Amino acid sequence: MEIQATTYDAYRLVHEGILAFARAERHGIRVDVEYCKKKRAHLTRKVNHLYAKLRETDLYKTWYKVYGNKLNTESNHQLAYILYTVMKMDPPKKTKSGKGSTDEETLQQLNVPELDKILEIRKLLKIRDTYLNAFLKEQVHGYIHPFFNLHTVRTYRSSSDRPNFQNIPKRDEQAMKTSRRAIFPRPGHQILAVDFSGIEVRIACCYTEDEKLIYDTLHGDMHGDMAVELFKLDSLNKKYPGEKNLRQGGKNGFVFPQFYGDYYGNCALNLLEWAKIGSLRDGTPALEHMQNKGLVTLTKDGKVTKKGIEKFTEHVKKIEEDFWNRRYKGYKKWKEKTWEEYQKKGYIKFLTGFTYKGVARRNELLNAPIQGTAFHSLLWCFIEVDKIAQEEEWDTALCGQIHDEMLTDTNPDELERVAKTIQRVTCKDLPEAWPWWIISPEVEADLCPVDASWNTKQEYKLPEVE
DNA sequence: GGAACTCGCCAC
C-alpha cells in the first residue's frame, strides 16, 4: 500500500480525539433520576418475589441444607457446588479454569425448572445493578458524564467507563427498554445516533483489496449466500421469518466468527443451534430439511445424533475451506502476508499510522488493524463534526460514541443541518481525507422524538448530500 | 480491609 499515514498522523488523531471527547464528556447525558429510583425499587420487589418462589423449591432446600444462613443465591460458586458435587449432575460445560459452569446456556441445558428462576433473577439484577444503579451513582444534577478513553485498548479502539456508555442493552427487549428509558436529551432536544454500516467488513476490504469481498459488500449478500451453502437451501428470502433466521445463522454462526478467526468445529455447533429456530418457506423445519439433504441424522424426537454432528461438522469444514481458499482468497492472502510480516518485524502498521507491537496470538494480530482502523474512521468523523459544531456555534452537541456510532444531543431546529453535516463528513470527507478507503462508507441513523428517552428511537432517513 | 482473581454478561 503506497498511501502511508505517519505516526504523527496517529498522534494527532489521538490528541484531537481526546479534546473532542472531553467536550462530549463535559456536555454529559441527561438521565431521569426519578425513573431510575422508582424502577430500581420496582426491580427489587420483583426480585424479592422471585426469591420467595425459589425458596419453595427442592433445589433451594438442598442448597440450604449445605450452606444454611451462608446461602447466597448470587453465588455461582455455591450453585456449582450444589449442582455438580451435591446433586452429582454432569456439567454440560466447564469454565476456563475447569470448574462446572453456571452460565445461562449451561443452566438451560440442565433442564431443572428451578434454575429458570435463578436466570430470571440474574437478568433483573443485571439491569438494576449494572445500569440503573450505575446511572444513579454517577449522575450529577441529573447528568452522567461517561468517559471515553483512548489509552486503554491494545487495538487503539476506545473504551468507556464511569459509567460504561458502550454496553447499554440493545438486543433484549426488556433490558433495552428498562435501561434506555433512563437516558434523555437536554430539555427540548432529541437524540440522534448515526452509525456506520458493516464498517469492519469495509475496512477489511481496504486492507485485503479482496475483489469478491468488495463486490459482496456493495452488491451481494454474503450472509445469505453462506446460509444457502451451509444449510443446502435452493434459495433464501429474508421475507420468510424461518429463512431470515437461517440467514442470521449464516451471519452470526459462520461469517462473523470466521472473520474473528473461529474454526469449523465451533461454527458447526453454533449453526445447529440456529437451525433449530429456522425453517423453509413451505414450513419444513430446517433440521428436517437438513436430514433430507443428508447433512445430519435425527433421533425420533428430532434431536441431532452424535453421528449427525460429525457429518455436519465435515460439511462445515469443506465450506470453511472454500470460504477462504476460493471465495475470499484475497483476504486469506492478506492474513498470511500480515502474519508473516509481524513474525519477521515484530510489529505491523495500520493504515491510520498506528503501530501494533508486542506479543500477540494470530487471531489477535489479524483482528487488530481491522478493529482499530474501523474505530479511527469513526474518531476522525467525530473530531470533524465536533470542529464544525464549534465553528458554527451549534446548540447541538456530540455526547457519546459506541465504536462505530456517534450520538448527538440535537436541537430540533438544527436537526437537518446536523444530519446533513454528519452524512457529508462520514460518506464524503472521510474517504477524501483517507484515500485508502477504496470502498464507499455508508451510514444509518436513528432518531428519538423531542424530549423522548433513548428506547424510543426510530429509523431516520438521512438527507441526501450531493 | 483492600488487591487480585473468577465468573457471568452487556456492547461492538
Place this chain on the structure above:
DNA sequence: AAACGTGGCGAGTTCC
C-alpha cells in the same frame, strides 16, 4: 496443532 477479536463492571471469593 489449535481453534472467537476488543472492552467494563458487579458480585463473590481468595489472598495477604
